[in-house]
Each structure stands twice: as C-alpha cells, then as structure tokens.
C-alpha cells in the first residue's frame with residue numbers, strides 16, 4: 001500500500017526532478033512558526049508567499065501572467081509532494097486563476113494574475129447571497145450601468161470566505177433585470193477598499209472567522225473592472241466551481257493518504273483492541289481514498305488532453321466529501337484523545353469536514369447536476 005505522494009502518473013524524468021526539488025526545498029524551508037493568536041488565513045498567507053518565492057505557485061499559468069508556463073501535471077506534482085510532506089498545500093486560488101485565464105482580457109490577466117499568484121493581492125469569491133446559494137442564478141445583487149459605462153452595485157453577499165483578509169473579490173452581479181437569469185449575470189473585480197463596501201465576519205464552529213457578509217451600497221465599478229462581456233457571469237461561475245470541485249486538489253489527497261496510513265498503523269499496533277466495526281471503517285476509508293486517487297489521475301489525463309473542467313467535477317466533489325467526512329469521523333474514533341479539541345488537528349479537520357457537503361455547492365446539488373447533465377435523466381413526476 002502506498003499512500004504518500006500518490007499521484008505519480010508515469011512521471012517523466014523532468015517531473016521526478018521537480019518532485020525531488022520540492023522535497024529538498026521543503027527540507028530547507030520548514031513550515032513557519034504560527035504566531036500566538038495568528039488567524040489561520042494570515043498564517044497561510046505567509047506560507048503562500050514563501051511557496052511563491054520557491055517557485056511553487058502557478059506552475060501551469062503562462063509566464064506572461066506570472067506563472068512558470070508548465071503543465072497541470074507539474075502543479076499537481078508540487079501539491080502532491082507538499083501534502084505528503086505534511087505541509088499546507090498551494091493556496092486555493094487555482095479556480096479563481098482559471099476563471100481569469102478563461103474570461104479576463106489580456107490586460108486584466110497581466111495586471112491581476114501575477115499579483116494573485118505572488119500573494120501580493122489576496123482574493124475571495126463573492127457568489128453566494130442570503131437567498132441565492134444552491135440557486136445561484138437567482139442572485140439579486142444588481143450592477144447598474146451608467147451613461148459613462150461605469151457601474152453602481154447594490155446588494156449583499158454571504159459566506160464570502162476570508163473577505164476580511166482579502167484585497168479583491170471576484171463578484172457576480174445581475175446587469176439586466178429582464179433577460180433570463182443565466183444570461184443576465186456579469187462578473188467583476190471588486191476592490192474591497194472601495195467606498196460603499198462593508199465586510200462583516202461571522203464566527204464558524206471551528207473558531208475561525210471564515211465566513212463574511214459583504215454589503216454593497218452604491219459601490220462604483222469602472223467598466224475595466226468588468227470581467228468578460230455582460231452576461232458572461234454564469235459561464236464564468238460554472239468554470240470557477242468546476243475547478244473548485246475537481247479532485248485535483250492533490251495536496252488534500254496526499255494529506256488524506258497520511259491519515260489513512262496513520263489509521264492503518266494504529267489498527268496493526270492495537271491488534272485485538274479495536275472493534276471489528278471500526279476496522280471495517282478503516283477499510284472503507286482506504287477504499288474511498290484509492291477511488292479518489294484514481295479519479296484524480298483520470299482528471300489529470302483529461303486536462304493534459306486539453307479538456308476543460310465540467311460537470312463531471314460533481315462526481316469528484318461527492319467522492320471527496322464522502323472520503324473526507326468518513327476519514328475524520330473514523331480518526332476521531334481511533335484517536336479519541338484528539339476529540340477533546342478545539343486545538344487537536346483531527347478535531348479541527350473533523351469540524352471542517354462537515355462543511356464539505358455544503359461549500360462549492362451542496363451534495364444534493366451535485367446529485368442534481370449528475371442526473372441532469374451527465375446522465376441526462378428526465379424530470380420525475382411531481
């Protein structure tokens with residue numbers, strides 16, 4: 001059984017060299033000490049900058065936009081090694097970067113992407129609203145175009161992760177009240193220090209102030225702050241969430257692998273002490289993990305063949321959710337001493353795993369997408 005750095009994919013000598021370079025770099029750059037009371041995103045931002053200085057962020061982004069002009073496979077190999085080394089992964093900006101790569105103008109890409117990759121600008125995602133989470137197309141934040149082509153935005157966003165630590169928000173707003181919902185949404189880059197923006201953090205169960213409410217009161221946005229054409233926002237949103245739901249966040253996969261291995265070792269060392277039911281659970285965790293790795297390999301192959309992320313990401317999202325939730329539930333039973341968090345790593349991860357069936361679109365919504373877009377099932381009787 002191999003669980004560390006699981007995504008070797010017929011790696012070429014070039015990729016093996018890259019993996020070695022990451023391991024050597026990691027050995028020389030241990031995770032920085034977390035300062036007392038330092039919020040997680042601030043700590044992770046310092047790590048982001050360090051990773052970028054090592055050349056480990058944006059490997060698959062073209063050089064002219066601040067990346068290294070390599071392939072997804074190179075980025076995957078780096079994330080894989082970071083996770084296997086027990087380090088936090090590359091910051092989760094890949095899906096926002098992909099949205100900009102596909103929809104922003106060349107000028108916007110040149111201006112925004114290098115700073116995003118370097119961590120000079122921190123970004124958040126302003127899609128969900130109080131009445132529009134699963135039904136994202138029902139969002140009501142409105143951007144009204146003036147005679148000079150600029151926009152005035154009014155509305156409210158909700159669940160905007162880490163907006164209080166961010167410089168920019170990738171914002172969705174409606175720009176036409178009469179057109180059908182899917183063709184009247186437009187994307188913008190919203191600088192969060194713009195007059196009229198109020199960010200109010202909300203405390204989550206794990207103790208972090210992850211979520212925020214974002215109030216937009218007559219916020220002025222220039223025409224150049226629009227991403228793509230008016231009405232392109234829905235396609236941009238679907239691209240963003242397809243990347244967000246993809247199993248290629250392999251830093252996570254190798255991290256899961258380390259925990260599966262830890263469970264396996266505990267079961268062997270405590271032979272005869274763990275009930276059969278718990279041993280079966282560990283077996284299921286291993287199966288979930290292997291299935292995820294196989295899916296991630298398949299997605300790499302598709303991406304290398306030039307296929308963009310699409311609705312099949314919903315399958316990955318369901319598999320990841322099941323794997324992550326079962327893994328941390330099982331870990332808490334096998335290592336009960338780590339239940340008595342907050343503070344214990346497993347406990348914190350367990351709490352966060354509960355959100356996996358909600359963020360990036362709920363499990364019910366992923367099943368709807370699979371039924372409609374992959375299986376093309378007819379609507380059932382009401």
Ligand SMILES: Cc1cc2nc3c(=O)[nH]c(=O)nc-3n(C[C@H](O)[C@H](O)[C@H](O)COP(=O)(O)OP(=O)(O)OC[C@H]3O[C@@H](n4cnc5c(N)ncnc54)[C@H](O)[C@@H]3O)c2cc1C
Nearest residue numbers: 125126127128133134159160161355358359360361362364
């Ligand atoms: C940790 C975390 C981080 C997040 N970060 C961000 C962020 O940075 N930016 C952002 O924009 N959003 C973010 N979100 C919001 C997330 O995308 C929404 O919570 C999610 O889409 C669900 O929307 P909702 O909370 O409004 O629930 P609702 O849409 O109100 O759903 C409530 C329940 O009804 C079910 N339901 C709704 N419609 C259907 C249907 N048609 N068929 C079957 N069941 C249905 C849902 O599955 C759910 O169980 C985050 C959420 C979490 C948990």
